[in-house]
Amino acid sequence: MKKVSEIMDRREFIRAGGLVGVGAAAAGAAILKDRGELASKDPTGEKTVRNLTAMKNLKTQPSEDDHIRMQRELAAAMSKPVEKRRWIMVIDLRKCVGCQACTIGCVAENKLPPGVVYRPVVQTEIGEFPNVRLNFLPRPCMHCENPSCVPVCPVKATWKRPDGVVVIDYDRCIGCRYCLNACPYGARTSDFGRYYTSNEAQGAPEGKERPIYGSPAPWEGLPSNEYGKSWNRKDHGSPVGNARKCHFCLHRLENGLLPMCVSTCIGRATYFGDSNDTESLVVEKVTRNNVQTLLPHWDNKPKCYYIV
Amino acid sequence: MNSQHSSSDAAQGASGLATQWTKALWLVWILFLLAGIVGVILRLTHGHNAAGYGSYVTWGLWIGVYFLGVGISGGSFILGSLGYLFEIDGFSRPSDLRLAIVLSLAGLLPAFLGVWLDLGRMDRLMNILIHSSFTSMMAFNAWMYNIFLIVAALCWLLSFKQKSSWLKPLLTLGMLFSILFPSQSGVFFEAVRTNEFWRSPLLSMLFFVSAITLGSASLLFVRAAIAPRTASRTDQSHLDSALRVLRAVTVIGLIIYVVFEFAEFSITFWNPGALSPNTDYLLFGGYWPVFWILHIGVGVIAPSILLAMKSRGGWVFASLLATIGFGAARLCVLVPGQVIGQIPGLAQAFQDPRLSYDYHITSMEYLVALMMIAVGMTIFYVGVKLSQLVESRL
Structure with missing residues (x-):
């Protein structure tokens, strides 16, 4: 066996050092560059301002429904540039009755296929008979201040918008599911390309024309409007194969509508609004001392709060 | 005279052994390839729905x-390069280096196939x-693999x-990658900062040690089972050294791997509070057969025991078992880290087979894994034959 000094001559040693040095420097530079680029590249400024007229002629009533107030505040928030808004959600667990209307509303709004859910309601039983209680925990995406799902994405397909909403680019996502693993809340699910009605298909054509899993009902082929675009899952189109998650119904916000889960909450347990508006209902709710976040020890700083 | 006879006998014995293993490997290759083709067809026609x-x-x-x-891949490249650079007996010939490089490529390329088939959008691989x-270890690794492939090919x-005044510098660079990407495979998991089970700095060391061991076991397998077909006395001594x-x-x-693992898990003996549900699942729960039987029993x-014996057939078998054991060890990191949800009741909140914390490997997954092995064997065979072809023409 040779001594270390005999392994390479001077020229080889310099070349080896150069290659290793250049490689290490390039790797370090790439990491530093991308760490610095984590901020969103979404459009900001005046072009993101929305002049929503729906609530303009409706005067504030002293005892108006929370939904009306939130919708009014939503229109006011949309009249500001995107970087001036900060969407948050507050869920009053004392008022949640576990009806799952939010879950179903979300499934219908976003045309979610089997196995994809943005807002399940977790039900836990506490105590022993006869002193038993059911707790309900609606779990949307937490839209964390410090999201653990964003930096693991290998293709920059997910990021945090200036208004705090964590989004996914369905046209770029490769479906590696790294982000699903990184989310401690299980808020991301993968679209495996399934249909609710595919096994119920009747009279679907045989041969090449017949889809692999039978023919889903026509309503399952309707496009979803997530992120303000039309997504058609037919023929393995996006978002089939992608990671999917709650996006606070951005497409509805753009049109002055509250997220579907807020609109469908029969117990008025879910509140939504701009935390930069200090007069808003959500700020009123979130500044109480009985507000908690889920799994705070991970330091994700969720923007979905629970009143307990 | 006696020693010459015994050396010749050993060579003949080794040659016979190699022939037996070669025949067996051809049979395994055909079976794995056929099964793998079925698996890939199932994957492509049924998507991920046939997976667990x-x-x-x-x-x-x-x-x-x-x-x-x-x-x-990483382990065989490091060992082959170190042996060549330091002219360690049994590794100093260019043909030894080439064998290690071919094995390295045969380990890495089928790994890509598995990842590609695992993607939700295979069309967007690039x-x-x-x-x-x-910022993602996955992208960093992807680049490292690709640059490594080029370096290894060169x-x-x-x-x-x-x-060549470039061979040794490139081997040094290749070794850097070979150290980095197996250990960074551990960081791939550690980087998921919200997973208690994966958040251990030891993981990258475990992956690195396993890479060296896997590289060594794989090289042992190919050199003991395949290489000595035309072993002369000098060749035999060279091979014996290797x-x-x-x-x-x-x-x-x-x-070392087991010592590191003991360091990782022994804390739960003295601090029962540190026994996370994931560790409990791995050591005493649903995954105990994989850990204790496959990883520790079969893999360690x-x-x-077989490597301590003097039978070359036993060494070949031992290297296979060690590789299978490390396969189980990989699953011992991967699966327990995912099967415990952090929000109790989440899996029951919206029921679907894809929304479950249970994982059972399906037949389609096994078949595709066999395809990965068959592809690796093919690349190795083609690489070795190509090496021999070029050698014969020079």
Whole structure:
């Protein structure tokens, strides 16, 4: 066996050092560059301002429904540039009755296929008979201040918008599911390309024309409007194969509508609004001392709060 | 005279052994390839629906086999290069280096196949290189693999030259990658900062040690089972030296791996509060057969005993068992880290087979894994034949 000094001559040693040095420097530079680029590249400024007229002629009533107030505040928030808004959600667990209307509303709004859910309601039983209680925990995406799902994405397909909403680019996502693993809340699910009605298909054509899993009902082929675009899952189109998650119904916000889960909450347990508006209902709710976040020890700083 | 006879007998014995193993390997290759073709067809026609993973347990067998391939690749390259650079007996010939490089490529390329088939959008594979985000270990690894492939291929080509002033520098660079990507495979998991089970700095060391051991076991397998077909006395001595080193490295590697693992888990003996549900699941829960029987029994104890014996057939068998054991060890990291949800009741909140914290490997997953092995064997065979062809023409 040779001594270390005999392994390479001077020229080889310099070349080896150069290659290793250049490689290490390039790797370090790439990491530093991308760490610095984590901020969103979404459009900001005046072009993101929305002049929503729906609530303009409706005067504030002293005892108006929370939904009306939130919708009014939503229109006011949309009249500001995107970087001036900060969407948050507050869920009053004392008022949640576990009806799952939010879950179903979300499934219908976003045309979610089997196995994809943005807002399940977790039900836990506490105590022993006869002193038993059911707790309900609606779990949307937490839209964390410090999201653990964003930096693991290998293709920059997910990021945090200036208004705090964590989004996914369905046209770029490769479906590696790294982000699903990184989310401690299980808020991301993968679209495996399934249909609710595919096994119920009747009279679907045989041969090449017949889809692999039978023919889903026509309503399952309707496009979803997530992120303000039309997504058609037919023929393995996006978002089939992608990671999917709650996006606070951005497409509805753009049109002055509250997220579907807020609109469908029969117990008025879910509140939504701009935390930069200090007069808003959500700020009123979130500044109480009985507000908690889920799994705070991970330091994700969720923007979905629970009143307990 | 006696020693000459015994050496010749050993060579003939080795040759016979090699022939037996070669026949067996051809049979295995055909079976794996046929089964693998069925698996790939199932994957392509049924999508991920025939797989056992879903949205909560997101990665399964293929990712385990992928990290196994990465380990074999990194380990065999490091050992082959170190042996060549330091002119260690049994590794000093360019043909030894080429064999290690070919094995390294045969470990890495099928790993890509597994990852590709695991993607939800196979058509966007290249996005990982085009739109890379280097905040993600996955993108970083993808680049490292690709650069390593180029470096390894160049080393293979330069190894045919009588004297190249670029071979050793490139081997050094290749070794840097070979150290980085297997250990960074551990960081791949550690980087998921919200997973208590994966958040251990020891994981990268475990992956690195396993890579060296896997590389050693794989080299031992190919050199003991395939290489000595035309062993002359000198060749036999050269091979014996290599096998001696590889046996030692494999056994030491297995011991170090288990010592690191003990360091990781022994804390729960003295601090029962540290026994996380994931560790409990791995050591005493649903995954105990994989850990205790496959990983420790089949993968560590059995090969250590066989490697201590003097039977070359036993060494070949030991290297196979060690590789299978490390496959199980990969799953012991991968699966328990995913099967415990952090929000109790989430899986019951919206019921679907893809929204479950249970993971059972399906037949389609096994079949595709066999395809990965068959592809690796094919690349190895083609690489070895190509090496011989070029050697014969020079």
